[in-house]
Amino acid sequence: xxxxxxxxxxxxxxxxxxxxxxxxxxxxxxxxxxxxxxxxxxxxxxxxxxxxxxxxxxxxxxxxxxxxxxxxxxxxxxxxxxxxxxxxxxxxxxxxxxxxxxxxxxxxxxxxxxxxxxxxxxxxxxxxxxxxxxxxxxxxxxxxxxxxxxxxxxxxxxxxxxxxxxxxxxxxxxxxxxxxxxxxxxxxxxxxxxxxxxxxxxxxxxxx
Amino acid sequence: xxxxxxxxxxxxxxxxxxxxxxxxxxxxxxxxxxxxxxxxxxxxxxxxxxxxxxxxxxxxxxxxxxxxxxxxxxxxxxxxxxxxxxxxxxxxxxxxxxxxxxxxxxxxxxxxxxxxxxxxxxxxxxxxxxxxxxxxxxxxxxxxxxxxxxxxxxxxxxxxxxxxxxxxxxxxxxxxxxxxxxxxxxxxxxxxxxxxxxxxxxxxxxxx
Numbered sequence: 001x002x003x004x005x006x007x008x009x010x011x012x013x014x015x016x017x018x019x020x021x022x023x024x025x026x027x028x029x030x031x032x033x034x035x036x037x038x039x040x041x042x043x044x045x046x047x048x049x050x051x052x053x054x055x056x057x058x059x060x061x062x063x064x065x066x067x068x069x070x071x072x073x074x075x076x077x078x079x080x081x082x083x084x085x086x087x088x089x090x091x092x093x094x095x096x097x098x099x100x101x102x103x104x105x106x107x108x109x110x111x112x113x114x115x116x117x118x119x120x121x122x123x124x125x126x127x128x129x130x131x132x133x134x135x136x137x138x139x140x141x142x143x144x145x146x147x148x149x150x151x152x153x154x155x156x157x158x159x160x161x162x163x164x165x166x167x168x169x170x171x172x173x174x175x176x177x178x179x180x181x182x183x184x185x186x187x188x189x190x191x192x193x194x195x196x197x198x199x200x201x202x203x204x205x206x207x208x
Numbered sequence: 209x210x211x212x213x214x215x216x217x218x219x220x221x222x223x224x225x226x227x228x229x230x231x232x233x234x235x236x237x238x239x240x241x242x243x244x245x246x247x248x249x250x251x252x253x254x255x256x257x258x259x260x261x262x263x264x265x266x267x268x269x270x271x272x273x274x275x276x277x278x279x280x281x282x283x284x285x286x287x288x289x290x291x292x293x294x295x296x297x298x299x300x301x302x303x304x305x306x307x308x309x310x311x312x313x314x315x316x317x318x319x320x321x322x323x324x325x326x327x328x329x330x331x332x333x334x335x336x337x338x339x340x341x342x343x344x345x346x347x348x349x350x351x352x353x354x355x356x357x358x359x360x361x362x363x364x365x366x367x368x369x370x371x372x373x374x375x376x377x378x379x380x381x382x383x384x385x386x387x388x389x390x391x392x393x394x395x396x397x398x399x400x401x402x403x404x405x406x407x408x409x410x411x412x413x414x415x416x
Contacts, residue, residue: 046298047280072255075282079304090254096287100308 001084001106001126003161004036005067006183007207008200011039011165013138016192020049024056026196031066033200035190036183039086041071054080069108074100084108086129089116094124110165112143113150114157122159129185130154132166133176138187142166152179173206183207209292209314209334211369212244213275214391215415216408219247219373221346224400228257232264234404239274241408243398244391247294249279262288277316282308292316294337297324302332318373320351321358322365330367337393338362340374341384346395350374360387381414391415 010030017023027038038061040054054070058080061068067083070076074097077085084106087097097107110129111117120128135145145166146154155162164176165185176184186203193199218238225231235246246269248262262278266288269276275291278284282305285293292314295305305315318337319325328336343353353374354362363370372384373393384392394411401407 046296047300048298051300051304073281073283075286075300075305075308078283078308079300088254090256092255092259092283092287096259097283100283100286 001161003127003182006127006161006163007036008034008204009037009039009163009165009183009185010035010190010200011041011071011185011187013187013191014042014045016138016188018192020053020056023053024060026191027057028060029196030190030200031061031064033197034204035066035200037067037069039069039071039185040082041086043072047073047076050076051080054082058082067106069106077105078102084126086110094121098124108163111154111158112146114153117154117157117159120159125160127161127163127182128154128158129165130158130162130181131164131185133164133172134167136167136187139166148172148175148179151176151181155179155181170202170206173203177207209369211335211390214335214369214371214393215244216242216412217245217247217371217373217391217393218243218398218408219249219279219393219395221395221399222250222253224346224396226400228261228264231261232268234399235265236268237404238398238408239269239272241405242412243274243408245275245277247277247279247393248290249294251280255281255284258284259288262290266290275314277314285313286310292334294318302329306332316371319362319366320354322361325362325365325367328367333368335369335371335390336362336366337373338366338370338389339372339393341372341380342375344375344395347374356380356383356387359384359389363387363389378410378414381411385415 012023017026069084070082086108088110106126108127109125132142161182163183163185164181190196190199220231225234277292277294278290294316296318314334316335317333340350369390371391371393372389398404398407
């Protein structure tokens, strides 16, 4: 995996985007404006709908060269031929995921403390998502906020590329980048913004 | 798939069984008493726990020759080497499931009306679960009850073996069998019963 794709990582939220069609439009706008990777995350959806949405996203993202990552569900990712899967500590283990993923498919793993990042096997995991930096309303079951100190400690321990996530605002970007992480992942900084294209460009302008 | 495995199909319920350990014990008791197949179904659980429970169930069921089917999640079934997967109409399509399942793994599909059973491709689907016969509290999002008339109509249209499900009680068994279905699937008729072994044997005595 080229770690440059982690620079501006958009995680779609069905509620903030206004449902299925809104997710496609937000992904398209953000990818055209320079978002470097898109994650399909809709924890309340059944898999038939997730797969349908993922296939529509691939139609939009493939021509733009922007990879699509599916949250949690290896079976959905494999079914639609997505570029990757992102799992949490309570999902299938990286070993269990990798065994059924085609060669070259990206695997991301959420980590929220030093113990979790020390357990990461870079032969299995392509990148880690580190967070939450701040507490965030878009993921009610997230771990406690780790702040910038926590981020720095985990980045410096990580055996693989990383992206910071969790309520990151424009004003946080300099301090997030100073941690040495490879990019930022955002939900509400793009999803549901009056103009997702402008929001994406504004974030990118700071990610230098 | 040998359709004899559908004769008495136990669907585990984590609440009725008393959680992870209770599910293992219930499955063991029922399988030793003659249940012919067991389904792991825990829609509120994360996949790490589902996989762990599935692996414990396999340790108990494999020596007894009783297959284990995983509800909804092809990725969990493939990860643990389960004997099969059961999906609903809103889960991954049979095509999407079959493409990533090892040769010989069982695929079951829920159907609740004639249109759904007419769409079943027996080259992909090994058996259909037909129901709910009665309304049932163990699956709040189930389709409306189809009754014995609905069961008969769907069984006679099905291109593959079938099992009836949904609030089936002991007194219903003669009428269920008269439909020509290959077996009954139960949740609360075994899970949470004072003695799951006795409950299993009582059901089997009527399934002749």
